[in-house]
Amino acid sequence: MADAEVREAVASDAAEIARIQLTTWRTAYTELLPAEVLDGLDPAAAEQEWQQALTEGPVTVLVATEGSWIVGFCAAGPAPEPEVAAANGTVPSDASTVALVSALLVEPRWGRRGHGGRLLGEMAQRLAATGATRGIVWVPEADTASMSFFGTAGWAPDGTVRTLDAGGRPLRELRLSGPLELQLKTP
Structure with missing residues (x-):
């Protein structure tokens, strides 16, 4: 494998x-997701949204590289209170120190090379350095690969579930929660 690194996105x-x-x-x-939802994704709009996130925040975005290629990314920042609340609306006492990993993706052709672990590990260190005490992430219940990946980091479902409308099809997501002191282990 060529040199693999994680750096802050620009x-x-x-x-x-x-x-x-x-x-x-x-x-x-x-x-x-329905084909019409996937087919309707607009590259220009997605680029504009990432451009705004990179220049205005409030998230931190890291990219994984292999050689000269960007192969994945992770975006995270302080978790908004509604994202941290329990299903009954109760806000936990540590809500102000919870971070939300809003995206962690590695392009499939670059998968299984440790990029996801490096991204999450570096992001967890940065979040902890800013005072965050734990992280949360929403994962589609049927996304067994992501569930397994976060499980290797010690993150697990915390009992909170949401259902999104994905182009007329319900998409059930589980909220996973875990420590920022990661000890990634092989499943």
Whole structure:
């Protein structure tokens, strides 16, 4: 494997981040999302959204590289209170120190090479350095690969579930929660 690194994303990475997001969704989520939703994803709009995130925040975005290629990315930041609340609306006492991993994707052709673990590990260190005490992420219940990956980091379902409307098809997501002191282990 060529040199693999994780670095902070810059504004000029927006197009490649958007490309990776759309490619990965169109590859990995064909069973989860209707074809018309995947076909309707707009590369220009995705690039604009990432450009805004990279220049205005509030998330931190990291990219994984292998050689000169950007192969994946992770976006995370402080979790909004509604994202941290329990299903009954109760807000936990540590809500102000919970971080939300809003995206962690590695383009499928670069998978199984440790990029996801490096991204999550570096992001967890950065979040902990800013005072975050634990992380959360929403994962489609049927996305067994992501469930397994986060499980290797010690993150597990915390009992909170949401159902999104994915182009007229319900998409059930589980909220996973876990420590920021990661000890990634092989499943």
